[in-house]
Amino acid sequence: MLEIIAVEPGSIGAELELAAGDFLLAINGQPVRDLLDAVIYTADEELLLEVQKRDGELWDLELEKDADAPLGLEFPHPDPQHCGNNCLFCFVHQLPPGLRTSLYVKDEDYRFSYLYGAYVTLTNITPDEIERILAQHLSPLYISVHATDEPLRARLLGRPAPPVLPLLQRLAAGGITLHTQIVVCPEINDGAVLAQTVAELASLYPAVQSVALVPVGLTGYRARLPKLRPATATEARAIVASVAHWQAEFRQRFGTRLVYAADEFYLQAAVEFPPLGDYESLDQLENGIGMIPLFRDEAAQALDETALLPALTVSTLTGVSFHDELRLFVDQLAAKSGVTIHLYPVRNDFFGGQVSVTGLLAGGDIITQLRGRPLGDVLLLPEVVLKEGGDLFLDDLTPGDLERALGLPVKIIPANPFGLLTALEELAN
Numbered sequence: 001m002l003e004i005i006a007v008e009p010g011s012i013g014a015e016l017e018l019a020a021g022d023f024l025l026a027i028n029g030q031p032v033r034d035l036l037d038a039v040i041y042t043a044d045e046e047l048l049l050e051v052q053k054r055d056g057e058l059w060d061l062e063l064e065k066d067a068d069a070p071l072g073l074e075f076p077h078p079d080p081q082h083c084g085n086n087c088l089f090c091f092v093h094q095l096p097p098g099l100r101t102s103l104y105v106k107d108e109d110y111r112f113s114y115l116y117g118a119y120v121t122l123t124n125i126t127p128d129e130i131e132r133i134l135a136q137h138l139s140p141l142y143i144s145v146h147a148t149d150e151p152l153r154a155r156l157l158g159r160p161a162p163p164v165l166p167l168l169q170r171l172a173a174g175g176i177t178l179h180t181q182i183v184v185c186p187e188i189n190d191g192a193v194l195a196q197t198v199a200e201l202a203s204l205y206p207a208v209q210s211v212a213l214v215p216v217g218l219t220g221y222r223a224r225l226p227k228l229r230p231a232t233a234t235e236a237r238a239i240v241a242s243v244a245h246w247q248a249e250f251r252q253r254f255g256t257r258l259v260y261a262a263d264e265f266y267l268q269a270a271v272e273f274p275p276l277g278d279y280e281s282l283d284q285l286e287n288g289i290g291m292i293p294l295f296r297d298e299a300a301q302a303l304d305e306t307a308l309l310p311a312l313t314v315s316t317l318t319g320v321s322f323h324d325e326l327r328l329f330v331d332q333l334a335a336k337s338g339v340t341i342h343l344y345p346v347r348n349d350f351f352g353g354q355v356s357v358t359g360l361l362a363g364g365d366i367i368t369q370l371r372g373r374p375l376g377d378v379l380l381l382p383e384v385v386l387k388e389g390g391d392l393f394l395d396d397l398t399p400g401d402l403e404r405a406l407g408l409p410v411k412i413i414p415a416n417p418f419g420l421l422t423a424l425e426e427l428a429n
Helices: 035-041 110-116 127-135 150-157 164-173 191-202 233-254 263-269 291-304 320-337 363-370 399-406 417-428
Strands: 023-027 046-052 058-064 141-144 178-184 208-215 259-261 313-319 340-346 378-382 410-413
Touching: 023 035, 035 110, 110 127, 110 141, 127 164, 141 164, 164 178, 178 191, 191 208, 191 233, 208 263, 233 259, 233 263, 263 291, 291 320, 291 417, 313 320, 313 363, 313 417, 320 340, 320 417, 340 363, 363 399, 378 399, 378 417, 399 410, 410 417
Parallel strands: 141 178, 178 208, 208 259, 313 340, 313 378, 378 410
Antiparallel strands: 023 046, 046 058
């Protein structure tokens, strides 16, 4: 059974007179074990809810609703299953000391893969969990493969692991859609090994719907960890060229490109990005694949809608790797709107190493590097620097801390061209 911890006012759950402290026992005869069961079973149009009220009374509640209509019930979030891997490139192992405890938790949970798109290696999956995935059709799932050569995959994961291809084949046979990723570690799983991995994943199409090649992320905290390095410009060009070759092959065989390289490889290689349409349905956008082509497309649309605004001076910021791209848009936006926009790249001293993306900036670095700079009337802060659904930076500072340290208001905005344009329009009005 699953406890109801809150009921949204005016929701279906409230109309049914459900309340915090009640327990959901079963839905349409299916016992409810956790949040995942509740999400799946309440997606039907006709429901029979078996409920135990706080006073122990048992209720049977029948209702009809639209399949996608929520009940308005909040349930406890399951604790994640812990990752037993010791990956060569594990980002958690590279975190600086002194962060909040939750950031050091390594999770490896197929439920989170289905619910949130979190990548899992399947190294801790049990037969019962495989059966649950198939029975409840938990699709799509997001799988970190890294290599299909088993000894090499064990080396990358830092532990013996069950062979991944048979697991993927079983999920594929059960109709589960799979999105996969390969963290490319130069001189370890690139070159011929990478080609083998891509080919073997492609053999599982159409179950495998995408293969993402992403660069290894390296911070400045690797003193006692295995030696790894980022791809050189030459290696990045080789990866981009291989992806273009594979895409041509797979498009002819399957009608889809299937394999995609992270934006960072194109930046490292100093080669032009493919057009946005080549990224098809942008299945790997959250993996940093197609973000810049999408940004360019949205930037062009935003500029078409930009009108002259009243005089205003603002500032905004970005990670070092995206600065040149954002600069092109900001300069054009400023010219069309008449607004003065100060754009600052913020170096990531908090993590050090090769980390240069906006989403991993710490509040302390922003304060240190923007203090004393011309900031205008307001600082426009891209929301990706904050904890999702909250207002904390990775170093536990808040936008309020920035306001006090820099002496001006901070406005949180979506990290896209329309987010910046809309913020300017709101401030001007």
